Amino acid sequence: MQPGQRTDAFRPVLRGEGNRFDPTARAKPILVFENVHKAYRADAPVLRGMNLEIERGEFVFFTGPSGAGKSTLLRILYAAELVDEGRILFMGRDIGRLTSTSIPFLRRNIGIVFQDFKLVPNWSVLENVAVPLEVLGLPQRLIRSRVGEVLERVGLAGRGPDLAGTLSGGEQQRVAVARAIVGEPALVLADEPTGNLDPQLAVDILGLFEDINDTGVTVIFATHDRSLLDIRPRRVVVLDEGKAHDVPHGLDEVAEADEDSGDQPGVAVRDVA
Amino acid sequence: MTDLQRAWRGGRNDWRLHALSVFSVAVAFVCLASAALVVVNIDGLRARWAQAGRASVFLAAGVDAGRAAEIEQALRATPGVADVRFVSSEEARRDLVGMGDDVLAQLPAEAFPASLEVKVNDDAEGHTLAGIATQLSSLPAVESVETYGVWTDRLAALLAGGVTASALLAIIVFGAVISVVASTIRLALQRRSREVEVLKLVGASDGYVRRPFVIEGAAQGASGAVVAIALLAVFYAIVRSHFQGELATLIGMAPMFLPWSVIAVMVGMGGGLGALAAFTSLRKLLVV
Ligand SMILES: Nc1ncnc2c1ncn2[C@@H]1O[C@H](COP(=O)(O)OP(=O)(O)O)[C@@H](O)[C@H]1O
């Protein structure tokens, strides 16, 4: 795309059958952050020249203290916030340049899970999970079968007719995960998805995201819960002072990175599991 | 799931809110429909009077039957005249006194002059009657001629006033309908903020989010109008069945209800205004 040109529709690259639109996209990072700045108030910038690349199919933890800007970063990714400076390329397209009419098309390529689940409590589980497909206008039969499959994947087979509000917290989060993946998005964002759950349920939900990642979906999991980072070696990105730093794994490195001001982003060892 | 189904799902969950809105819209529309009912009947009356070209030729006191018959013959021969009937002084007295007013019975014979009741052809023009009237007035045997044109004029003036008043009322009613539906939709949107948030997050377009609310707004406006007209129809039927005779005598014709065209326009206006109200109130609030 030429600079200054604005996309009116976000063409879903690499969805379903794959590289129909851009044959080179598969080899490129799915997300590239270039010198991203963001401030809600001029005197308190949240992101200050953040750079990061995320490859297709990666599982990445975003961590950092409360207020570090994890949620802000995710909100920018699904175009609920605009960056002040810099660009974010999602499958080669600059998210900051999307017109308001093409934002829905971006969101159809991203599944999002929140700490507070964001289910419609007086809708059934089926209705909640079906929303992304309803929006696409798919035929009812296809929607039913897809929703059924996804509910089975998240361990909620047979719970479809129940009202979402009557489910337990862990079950509600599973519904939210099902809704996030039912449209087969290329990217799944999770903003503190385990924040409202007790530790064992948190581990279960994390496992669910790992299963999703195993099917080739890129997952960004934002959490300040350090105990989750150590369960398996994964790529961990720490947001600190408005910048992103890769750390090999776990808490010790995070602590060290905090002290070592000469820390170089990108040189840290990545998860090679 | 179609937009209609989504509107139904939303409306069903908030049915009390919608019922209240429909009721308020109906109250507003009852005023407008009543005004329209009055206007429609005045118009009917005016049309009847304007069409029924007739005149009463009051004869001077002491004119004998022979002279009266001569004038009657002359009138019958006049082009445009359909019928002439002689009403003697006694008949005139009997007609009025027969209505049961004792005071009238006390009046002297001179109070009831003999007259010739002239009916003009329906297709005759207004000035035919006026021409006959002036000619007759000059005859010494004729006391006065009443063409009732002044009544048609008065009714026309009344009608114009009624139409103006109804138009003003319509503006107020439309304003009320818009504000009722707009605030109901705003409330419904608030109650369904989670649903709207979810829709936007999974990539629904603004139009997709808005459409069920616009449908609900249109349904509120249209059902409000329907309820109002139904209420008025019931009221009208009750009044008619109790005072049928009196009403007909009073206004000189059988009263009529709103014609279908007026009903259709009102329901259409209700729906249109409701949709407009919903659409505009969403435009301000639906930004993610
Ligand atoms: N809508 C907003 N308006 C103003 N300030 C905000 C807004 N959202 C977040 N912030 C501020 O931005 C900083 C980063 O917040 P956030 O991204 O939520 O951090 P995290 O998710 O890492 O806890 C915080 O200081 C927060 O107060």
Ligand SMILES: [Mg+2]
């Ligand atoms: Mg947060």
